[in-house]
Amino acid sequence: MSTLVTLLRLPRGPDPNGRGFDPNSTRFVALCPTTISASTETWTDSVEVGEEQRARSALRESFLRTLIAMTNKQVQFHMYERVEVEARFGASDIDVLNFQVSELQTPIGVQKEALLRCQDVISYSFDL
Amino acid sequence: MAMRQTPLTCSGHTRPVVDLAFSGITPYGYFLISACKDGKPMLRQGDTGDWIGTFLGHKGAVWGATLNNEATKAATAAADFTAKVWDAVTGDEVLTLAHKHIVKSVNFTQDSSCLLTGGNDKIIRIYDLNKPEAEPQEITGHTSAIKKALWCNNDTQILSAADDKTVRLWDRNSTEVVKQLSFDMSVSSMEYIPDGEVLVITYGKTIAFYNALSLDMIKTVDAPASIHSASLHPDKDFFVAGGDDFKLYKFDYGTKEELESYKGHFGPVHCVRFSPDGELYASGSEDGTLRLWQTAVGKTYGLWKCVLPGEFSCLMPNN
Numbered sequence: 001m002s003t004l005v006t007l008l009r010l011p012r013g014p015d016p017n018g019r020g021f022d023p024n025s026t027r028f029v030a031l032c033p034t035t036i037s038a039s040t041e042t043w044t045d046s047v048e049v050g051e052e053q054r055a056r057s058a059l060r061e062s063f064l065r066t067l068i069a070m071t072n073k074q075v076q077f078h079m080y081e082r083v084e085v086e087a088r089f090g091a092s093d094i095d096v097l098n099f100q101v102s103e104l105q106t107p108i109g110v111q112k113e114a115l116l117r118c119q120d121v122i123s124y125s126f127d128l
Numbered sequence: 129m130a131m132r133q134t135p136l137t138c139s140g141h142t143r144p145v146v147d148l149a150f151s152g153i154t155p156y157g158y159f160l161i162s163a164c165k166d167g168k169p170m171l172r173q174g175d176t177g178d179w180i181g182t183f184l185g186h187k188g189a190v191w192g193a194t195l196n197n198e199a200t201k202a203a204t205a206a207a208d209f210t211a212k213v214w215d216a217v218t219g220d221e222v223l224t225l226a227h228k229h230i231v232k233s234v235n236f237t238q239d240s241s242c243l244l245t246g247g248n249d250k251i252i253r254i255y256d257l258n259k260p261e262a263e264p265q266e267i268t269g270h271t272s273a274i275k276k277a278l279w280c281n282n283d284t285q286i287l288s289a290a291d292d293k294t295v296r297l298w299d300r301n302s303t304e305v306v307k308q309l310s311f312d313m314s315v316s317s318m319e320y321i322p323d324g325e326v327l328v329i330t331y332g333k334t335i336a337f338y339n340a341l342s343l344d345m346i347k348t349v350d351a352p353a354s355i356h357s358a359s360l361h362p363d364k365d366f367f368v369a370g371g372d373d374f375k376l377y378k379f380d381y382g383t384k385e386e387l388e389s390y391k392g393h394f395g396p397v398h399c400v401r402f403s404p405d406g407e408l409y410a411s412g413s414e415d416g417t418l419r420l421w422q423t424a425v426g427k428t429y430g431l432w433k434c435v436l437p438g439e440f441s442c443l444m445p446n447n
Contacts, residue, residue, distance in 0.1 A: 004435045005426055006333075007134055011177030014140040014170065019182030021219035027156040031200065031217045095184065119224070 019095075053105070067092050074124040075101075077116060087114065130329065135392050136431055138177040138191040142166045145412030146398045148193045150174055151216075153404050159216070160204055160403075162418050163193035169204050170275040171195075171216060173185040174403055174410075175277035175430040177420050181219040185212060185364040191247075192276075194231045203243055211245045213257065227253075233276045243384075244286060245276035252288055254300070267303045269296065274415050276318045280325070280340050287327060287345040288320055289404060295329060299344055307343045317399070324364060330355045334368050335379075349384045351377055351422035357399045361423065362406040370397025370411050370423075392419055 014020065022028060031070050070089040077085050087101035106109040143165035151159040151174070158174035169190045171180045188207035195202050195216060207387040211231045213223040229249035237244055242257045245264075252267040252274065272292035280287050286307065287299040295309040295318065311331050319328040325340040335358040337346040353373035356422040360367045360381065370376045376394060395414030402409045407429050408420050420430075428434040 003133060005422070006433050006435055007136065008431045008433050009170070011136050011138045011431065012179055013138070014179045014182060019184050019219055020179060021217070023218075025180075026194075028217055072188070117402075119221075123200075 057066050070126055073126045077121055078123045078125075079116075079120050080122060083120075087116075092118075096121060133388075133390055133422060135390070135421045137216070137392075138162075138172060138418040138420070139416070140170060140179055140182075141168070141418075143189070143416055144395070144398060144414040145416060145418055146189075148309075148399045148401055148410055148412045148418060149194045150403055150410070151195040154197075156199075158197060158404050159199040161193045161195050161216075161401045162412055162420070163190040167169075167188040167206065167208075169193045169202070171202065171353045172418070173217075175408070177418065182291070183187060183221070184218060185213075185224075186210070187219045188230075191230065194234050194236060196236045197238065198240075200238065202239055203234040203236060205234045205245060205247060207231075211243070211288065213389075215245065215420035217436065223257070225253075225255055225260070225264075226348055232274060233278075237276050237279050239283075242283070244277050244279055246277035246288055246290075248273040250274060250290070250309055252277050252286060252298070254286075258261055265354065267298055269298075269305055270294070275315065275417050278318065278320045280320050280322070280327075281337045282322075285432065287320060288444045289329070295343075297340075302445055309338070316355065317408075319357075319401070321357055321362075321364075323361055323362070326364070327362060328358050328367070329373075329417075330358045333371075335344050335367065337381075349381075351386075356397060357401075359400050359409060361402050362404065366423065367403065368399045368400050368409045370413075372396050374413070374414050376400065376409075376419075378423075388425075390421060392421075393417070437438045 007106040055066040075089045085106055090100040092099050099116045102116050141164040145162050145164050147163035149161050160172045161168050167186045169183045172447035186206040186208055190204050190206045199216050202216040205211045206228045207278045209227050211225045211234050212221055215222050229247055230245035231245055233246040233281045245253045250270045253264040255264045255432050270290040270292055271292050274288055274290045277288040284300055289295045291314050293311045293314055296305050296306045298363040299306050313331050315329050315331045317330045327338040327340040329336045333351050333354055333355055334348050336348040352371055353371050355369045358369035364371035364381055366378055367381050368378050368402040377388045379386050393415050397411050397413050414415055
């Protein structure tokens with residue numbers, strides 16, 4: 001063969017710290033609808049965008065603070081299939097996929113340690 | 129004839145890659161999804177192999193994965209008895225469809241409105257994604273685990289391959305079987321080419337081509353080793369196959385002649401697919417990697433750069 005083929009670079013591998021889907025990629029920015037109405041207006045109104053971002057940050061911070069406040073407290077979980085259980089909340093994982101709880105009270109007994117799947121939880125409540 | 133080619137090796141999976149699928153060509157290029165026994169299917173840019181994201185949520189090996197044409201939705205089938213639908217732009221899980229056994233195959237209709245699933249409970253299910261809480265339509269008949277279920281004939285019919293050594297063609301509305309093919313051994317893979325209605329089936333060392341509407345056999349080709357998967361080029365001039373001997377084979381579809389073969393994988397090849405533009409093909413292996421191979425070696429495309437003699441001494445590859 002008279003030609004040689006070289007590689008410009010190797011394919012980029014996964015990021016060990018996250019699950020990817022870069023929100024700054026052209027495709028994400030173009031295709032992702034946002035839930036807050038300000039984002040569907042033109043992006044030239046930077047005041048509205050700023051306000052939306054502040055609201056998002058406030059909501060996120062508030063949620064994270066509730067997780068901290070819940071630690072070691074008795075929490076009532078309202079779940080699908082008419083499941084109501086109570087447990088002492090331990091921690092959440094980084095993606096809020098699972099909650100680690102202790103002394104989970106179930107109709108068939110008390111589970112010393114358990115993981116609750118967040119997607120199965122409809123709501124939860126606790127006393128501050 | 130063994131030739132040399134530098135494939136693009138995509139690492140990241142920690143267990144065997146058992147299925148892969150390309151999207152159609154979108155304004156942002158085309159994309160590739162890989163199903164892996166590590167439970168974490170990944171989305172990659174199709175022409176470079178660059179990782180875009182990992183779909184997190186399954187609790188068992190992922191056996192099947194697919195993308196819709198626009199690469200806006202993904203679906204996965206797993207050993208945790210669920211099929212999941214994902215937003216392929218954000219990576220978020222959109223829907224979990226509970227099944228009663230391991231799910232092996234998922235496939236979107238052309239308009240992405242319905243999802244077909246099949247697995248070890250031997251039942252083909254059709255889910256209306258606009259009404260996900262509604263009970264799916266069920267198609268029964270297979271007597272063993274279903275390996276693959278695909279929409280065909282403009283989404284009016286369904287093709288399924290199972291461990292009962294049959295491939296069946298079903299009518300979507302009546303849920304009755306229209307035609308059936310029986311083999312001496314289990315079919316290892318099935319690919320459907322809508323343009324031209326061609327069905328590619330592999331079993332043992334054979335790659336067989338059928339008319340997808342009539343299930344009449346077009347031709348069969350035998351490979352040097354047991355084949356796990358094969359794919360026909362969009363222009364129907366070549367097909368590629370891979371299997372037990374870790375190699376990728378490229379054949380001329382017209383003459384059935386073996387043209388090229390490539391070593392590279394460190395384990396059996398489980399899946400192989402041509403990209404929608406036919407410029408490359410991707411292979412997934414027991415060794416946990418995906419490799420992208422050029423269809424026409426020596427062409428400049430994606431991350432491959434063709435260099436003329438005399439030029440390569442001043443090329444500095446940079447990451």
